[in-house]
Amino acid sequence: MEISTFELLVKRIAPPPAPPTVARRVVQGYFLTISNLEDKEFLYTLDFHISLPTPPDPDRTLAGNAVVLVDVAGANQPLTLSPAGATVNTTRFSTSFRLGAKQTASLQLLPDLTPALLADPNPDLEVRGFVRLRLPAVFSNAGRPFPIFRRVPQSDSPVKVLLNPEIRGTFLPNNFPGGDGDFDQINYPLPLASGKSLNEIAPEPGGPIFIPTERIPQLVDQLPLRDRPTIDFAELEEEDRAAALVEVISQIEPSAANLQNVSDLLSKLDIPIAMELIRQ
Template sequence: MEITTFELLVKRIAPPPADPSVARRVVQGYFLTIANLEDRDFTYQLEFHVSRPNPVDPDRTLTGNAFVAIDIAGENTKLALTEVMPSPVTPVFTTRFRLPAKQTASVQLLPDLTRPGLLDEANPDVEIRGFVRLRLPALRRGVVLRPQSDRPVKVLLNPEVRGTFLPNDLTARGGDFDQINYPLELASGKGLNEVEPDRGFFPIDPVIVAEVAGDRPVLPDLINPPMIDLSLLSPTARAEVLAETLAQVDPSAENLSTVSDLLSKLEIPIRMEPTNR
């Protein structure tokens, strides 16, 4: 489900040629308060769909400019922020977190002020915007990814923007700090929402395929093959990965029969047969 738009900033409140002595810098982040209203724990996934300018500008992407943290009832804990769908138009970054039953968390997408030289720049220009999507991803259960629930999951959502105005001289004692915060309108128009669980499917992993198919690997000579989490890919990309993987199968009648039996057990409507050339 789509939640809101977002905007991260590290820049002066007025661009040059405004007088930098009065145009203070603002650091702005995105905060999402989310409550799990169910009686069991769930793993949630946030997707940040970023608008990319043309030409490419390193100050307009989350890569190297932002991080994600979560706080349930203690200190902030950093979460992984991964670009999963490179695109010339809308790059997608994801993060996952587990939220216990009846618990409320603050998830924060913040500018990374540890970027070398960022706060020393006379006119920093980090400005990143896009929209946020919340998902209930399918999770691995044995050799397949299965839905976490057989029905929509209830959550309470409260998104907001928080910003801090920094003094021009950060080394001085005291300083002129001010803060702002304001709520963002939810796409659903309400705080109480239901998240539809992602459907399950079979993840392409040659090691698992070999284990299920028997003692003879279907895809030989692969050492520590990478796991491809299809839940992070579009339907078209999933089909491409499946086709590319199946194309690597040794096309002997025995192998093709083994793969067909495996796909049938996993309820994938594909059957492979040898062809006469």
């Protein structure tokens, strides 16, 4: 669901040729208070969709310019803003966090205030866009060996949340980072796209995750030996045997010799399936 717009700023309130003495710098961030009204923990994902200028500008993107924090009832905890390899052409950034039953969190998207940015007398960081909240499907095999690569919905019904987005800004003294630290602050609420604070998020449906067959050996090689999957075919349920066979057969090079070998193996297992190569 769409939540609101957002805008990040680190810039003078009046650009040149206005004199610096009357054009303080403002640092502005996006804050979202979210309450999980349900009786279980959920994993939430926030998507930040940004607008890009033409041509792209490194001061108009979240890539390398922003940090994300979450605070439930203690110190701020950093979150990951993905994709990790974002560039000036990236238009969507995401972060995920868990929120327990009946808990409330403060989620903050803030400018990354590096020493160089704070020392710049005329910074020009300005990023705006809109925010979406999702309830992503999560990995699960439901206690069965197959299918392995699958996501399932976190809930069978929409999940209730309370939302309150706002903008908060701090005006830096003209001589900052020197001087006596005389700061001024502002904050104002943002209108919610739904028009109400109480909202319901529909869970994403999930489904199978398709991995190219050429990637599977590489993924297995990266596993420690103790963690590599071993399946006793004889102990599998009939449904799981079928799923295992489909997984294995899908990785076979379709040559006449290979298919004949598979047919011979299936015959020994009393599985009435024969395979042959059909040329188009």
